[in-house]
Amino acid sequence: MSALGEVLVGLAIAVGLVGIIVQILPGNALVLGSVLVWAWVTGGTTAWVCFAVAALLIVVAETGQWLLAGRHMRRAEVPWSTLAVGGLAAVVGFFVVPVIGLFLFFTAAVLVMEYLRRRDGRAAWRATVAALQATAITIGIQLLGGLAATLTWVAGLFLT
Template sequence: MSMLGEVLVGLAIAVGLVGIVVQVLPGNALVLGAVLVWAWATGGTAAWVCFAVAALLIVVAEAAQWLLAGRHMRRAEVPWSTLAVGGLAGIVGFFVVPVVGLFLFFTLAVLVMEYLRRRDARAAWRATVAALQATAITIGVQLLGGLLATGVWVVGLVVT
């Protein structure tokens, strides 16, 4: 692959990593897609082994984020329906109030849903904090998987 191609793949990976943190773009899908394009264009056993390892790391991270965040939410007794409403509100908030709307609307929606469900402001706030912690766990695990896959790609660049 040409140097320009490798730079473009690196930029796509960087956009994917930002997408993980911002939670608007399918971050790890972009990272893995970029590594796939690189492996296909580069060819050879080393490139395909790098892709396979990157894919494995991302699949493990995606599965782990659901398991860890789900366990955290079950401990806090926050139902998935609350998170779904919070997620939808966050999407709306992203467009209503750029940059901070996603976080603000998600937090407020979870707080309102849990207050309506529990009728206790303190319990609703604890559930909201647990939902925010689960979101942080999700982002952290996804980012770890994306960064490890990026590291594998960098090793592949050096090897090939």
């Protein structure tokens, strides 16, 4: 792959990593897709092994985030429907108040949904905090997986 191609792959990976944090873009899918393009164009055993390792790291991260965040939400007794409404509100909020609206609208929607469900302000707030913690767990684990895949790609750049 040419130097320009490698820079473009690196930029696509960076966009994917930002997507993990902002939670609007499919971050790890972009990271893995970028590594796949690099492996395809570069070719050879080393490139494909790097892709396989990156794919494994991302699969482990994605599985781990679902398991850990899900367990956290079950312990707090927050249903997935509340998170779904919060996620939809976050998308709307992202466009209403760029970037910051994502977090504000998610928090507000979860708080309102849990208040309507529980009819107790303190319990609703505890559930909202649990949802925010689960979101942080998700972002953290996804980011670790994406960064590990990125480091695998960087190692592949040096080895090929």
